[in-house]
Amino acid sequence: MKPMKILIYILLIGAGFSFLYPFYWMILASLTPENQLGDLTLLPLKITFDNYLLMFSKIPILRSLLNSTIVATSSTFGVIVFGSMIGYALAKTRFKGRNLLFFIIVFTMTLPFQITLIPNYILMVKFRWVDTFAALIIPALNSAFAIIMFRQVFKAIPDDLIDAARMDGCGELRIIFQVIWPNIIPTIITVGIISFMNSWNDVLWPLIVIRDEKLMTMPQLVTLFAVGGRSDNQLGVKLASAVLLALPIIITYSIFQKHFIRSMVSSGTKG
Amino acid sequence: MKTRPKKSFLSYFLVSPYLVHLLLFVSFPVIFSVVLTFHKWNIISEMQYVGLENYIRIFHDRLFWKALVNTLTFLAIHIPLQIFIALLLAYFLDQKIFLKGFFRATFFLPVVISGVVVTMVWQQLYGYDSGLINTLLVAIGLDKVEWLTNKNIAMISIAIMATWKNVGLYVILFLVGLQSVPQRYYEAADVEGANQWQKFRHITLPAINPTIFMVTILSTIGGFNLFIEPYIMTGGGPLNTTLSAMLYIYKQAFEYYHMGYSATLGILFAMLIMIVVVIQKYTIEKEN
Numbered sequence: 001m002k003p004m005k006i007l008i009y010i011l012l013i014g015a016g017f018s019f020l021y022p023f024y025w026m027i028l029a030s031l032t033p034e035n036q037l038g039d040l041t042l043l044p045l046k047i048t049f050d051n052y053l054l055m056f057s058k059i060p061i062l063r064s065l066l067n068s069t070i071v072a073t074s075s076t077f078g079v080i081v082f083g084s085m086i087g088y089a090l091a092k093t094r095f096k097g098r099n100l101l102f103f104i105i106v107f108t109m110t111l112p113f114q115i116t117l118i119p120n121y122i123l124m125v126k127f128r129w130v131d132t133f134a135a136l137i138i139p140a141l142n143s144a145f146a147i148i149m150f151r152q153v154f155k156a157i158p159d160d161l162i163d164a165a166r167m168d169g170c171g172e173l174r175i176i177f178q179v180i181w182p183n184i185i186p187t188i189i190t191v192g193i194i195s196f197m198n199s200w201n202d203v204l205w206p207l208i209v210i211r212d213e214k215l216m217t218m219p220q221l222v223t224l225f226a227v228g229g230r231s232d233n234q235l236g237v238k239l240a241s242a243v244l245l246a247l248p249i250i251i252t253y254s255i256f257q258k259h260f261i262r263s264m265v266s267s268g269t270k271g
Numbered sequence: 272m273k274t275r276p277k278k279s280f281l282s283y284f285l286v287s288p289y290l291v292h293l294l295l296f297v298s299f300p301v302i303f304s305v306v307l308t309f310h311k312w313n314i315i316s317e318m319q320y321v322g323l324e325n326y327i328r329i330f331h332d333r334l335f336w337k338a339l340v341n342t343l344t345f346l347a348i349h350i351p352l353q354i355f356i357a358l359l360l361a362y363f364l365d366q367k368i369f370l371k372g373f374f375r376a377t378f379f380l381p382v383v384i385s386g387v388v389v390t391m392v393w394q395q396l397y398g399y400d401s402g403l404i405n406t407l408l409v410a411i412g413l414d415k416v417e418w419l420t421n422k423n424i425a426m427i428s429i430a431i432m433a434t435w436k437n438v439g440l441y442v443i444l445f446l447v448g449l450q451s452v453p454q455r456y457y458e459a460a461d462v463e464g465a466n467q468w469q470k471f472r473h474i475t476l477p478a479i480n481p482t483i484f485m486v487t488i489l490s491t492i493g494g495f496n497l498f499i500e501p502y503i504m505t506g507g508g509p510l511n512t513t514l515s516a517m518l519y520i521y522k523q524a525f526e527y528y529h530m531g532y533s534a535t536l537g538i539l540f541a542m543l544i545m546i547v548v549v550i551q552k553y554t555i556e557k558e559n
Contacts, residue, residue, distance in 0.1 A: 004467070005366070008363045008366060008368070009368075009369075011359075011363060012360075012363050012364075012368070012374055015360060015374075015378065016373075016374055016377045016378070018435070019377050019378055019380055019381060019435070019439070020377055020380070022389075022392045022393065022396060023380070023384075023392070025392070025395075025396075025403065026388070026391075026392045029395070037401075038401040082288040082289065085285040085286070085288065086285060086286050086288070086289045088285060089282045089285035089286045090286075093279075093281065093282040093285070094279070094282070095279045095282035095283060095286075096279070098282070101286060101289075104293065105289070108293070108297055110545065110548070111297070111301075111541070111545075112492075112495070112540070112541035112544045112545065113496075114517070114520065114537040114538075114540050114541040114544070115300070115301055115304055115537055115538055115541040116296065116297060116300035116301060116304065117520075117524075117537055118304065118307065118524055118530055118533050118534040118537055119299065119300035119301075119303040119304045119307065119534065120296060120300050121524070121525075122303070122314065122530065123295070123296070123299070123300065125314060139292075139295075139296045141288070141292065142288060142289050142292035142293075147289065172281050172285065197383065200385070201385045201386065201387075203385075203386070203387055203499050204498055204499065204521070207525075208521075208525060219385050219387045222387055222388075222391075223387050223499070223502070223503060226387070226391050226503055227502070227503055227506070235395065238391060239391065239392075239395075242387070242388045242391045242392065245385055245387060245388050246384050246385065246388040249383055249384055249385070250380075250384070253380065253383050257376045257379070260379070260383055261375070261376070261379055261443055264379075264382060264383070264440055264443075265440070265443050265444060265447070268440055268444060268485075268489055269444070269485065
């Protein structure tokens with residue numbers, strides 16, 4: 001093997017280690033007694049679940065896991081269903097203002113959210129949606145990115161397929177959801193992963209509209225636990241909450257990593 | 272054909288969910304945001320018209336300018352670092368490498384994990400007394416570094432962490448770019464007797480120029496939104512050196528309830544983002 005190749009392997013392995021080790025250390029530290037944390041490097045010293053038990057007694061973390069799941073699933077469902085409807089209308093039907101609407105959708109993608117953040121919060125206050133899931137789910141039901149993705153894939157669906165379905169007496173909604181959907185599973189997966197991840201990992205908006213601990217999403221609860229005084233600055237306990245926050249994504253990612261990478265790359269290049 | 276009028280009605284029905292969304296959560300907020308900039312309001316009491324006071328206040332608000340400079344400092348460190356490391360790792364992965372898929376998946380792992388988790392873990396890695404990085408530095412005979420408590424270093428530390436978190440995505444983007452370079456160019460260069468660096472400099476780099484610009488724009492937009500990292504790690508300290516513009520806007524609105532002023536900052540900051548991105552896009556189109 002050439003020396004150049006060896007150097008590349010050394011650097012790649014070093015990089016790989018640096019990307020994995022922090023997560024490994026986090027899991028290990030969450031299982032280590034508080035007073036031994038300082039000596040922890042590579043191997044476990046003494047395994048204990050005390051940190052987890054203490055964390056469960058301090059914050060409603062399982063409740064927040066359920067909240068995050070409800071919020072992320074509902075908004076993802078909305079993004080896929082509405083995104084398909086609007087993408088279909090833009091790609092396969094003609095109506096006045098179609099091009100203008102598409103232009104507006106593309107434009108909203110370039111609009112920084114800093115403009116709408118404060119007024120949207122005020123809207124939530126006026127609707128009395130603060131401290132309800134409505135504030136987390138309803139503004140997240142539509143996504144310009146999803147609409148653009150669906151429009152693009154619908155454009156590639158042959159008109160013959162749609163005409164044939166109409167001939168058979170299918171309504172437009174049945175055409176979208178029963179005739180076309182089975183043909184565009186990869187796009188649905190991509191949009192689903194992106195929208196689920198966005199919702200699952202968002203923390204700024206929940207911090208703004210949710211104050212009631214029972215309704216908090218998981219990243220929000222963990223954030224407030226990390227910066228607030230409730231953890232009594234016990235590192236192991238904080239890290240236990242971080243592990244629970246990361247675990248669902250780590251597990252899903254290890255199984256579907258190819259889908260994750262493909263989806264995030266397509267959202268990066270089109271976004 | 273006979274169903275045409277009905278079809279047009281149907282189209283409007285199909286797009287109606289988005290129209291409602293557009294009116295409620297985009298159009299109204301944009302307009303209301305402008306209205307807010309001329310008012311003073313803490314949400315609870317009546318809105319009070321103050322003319323241009325919010326705009327004038329920005330000019331005297333040293334902390335906002337500091338936050339803006341901090342954000343730009345972050346971008347100035349983060350973007351070049353990100354491009355350099357992503358390109359380097361992508362270049363390695365583009366060689367004939369054993370376990371290529373494993374490395375790619377590993378580099379990508381922090382991209383999918385919540386920034387909250389990443390920040391909490393790095394806060395420990397950066398610890399002064401027992402943090403892993405300082406332990407390693409001491410082990411090889413160097414001095415400890417005040418990663419998060421030194422006012423000249425804290426923002427660099429956050430930029431390094433942000434690079435670590437996002438670089439995996441850009442490795443993949445660069446890898447796609449590298450793989451699109453036709454193999455025969457390299458073969459021709461081999462015939463000419465070019466070395467590895469010359470091939471990189473004269474064939475690879477020009478070919479992946481579009482990717483470099485795309486990565487720059489994506490990390491610029493992401494970097495302007497810097498919020499949760501300083502929020503958890505430093506709270507904006509030490510001496511407000513990691514206070515990002517987004518964190519400052521958040522604090523103005525949700526800690527001090529200065530809704531009018533915060534909306535003014537939000538609009539101004541958003542305009543700055545759009546100007547920077549438009550300039551970047553314009554430069555790209557000129558280059559290509």
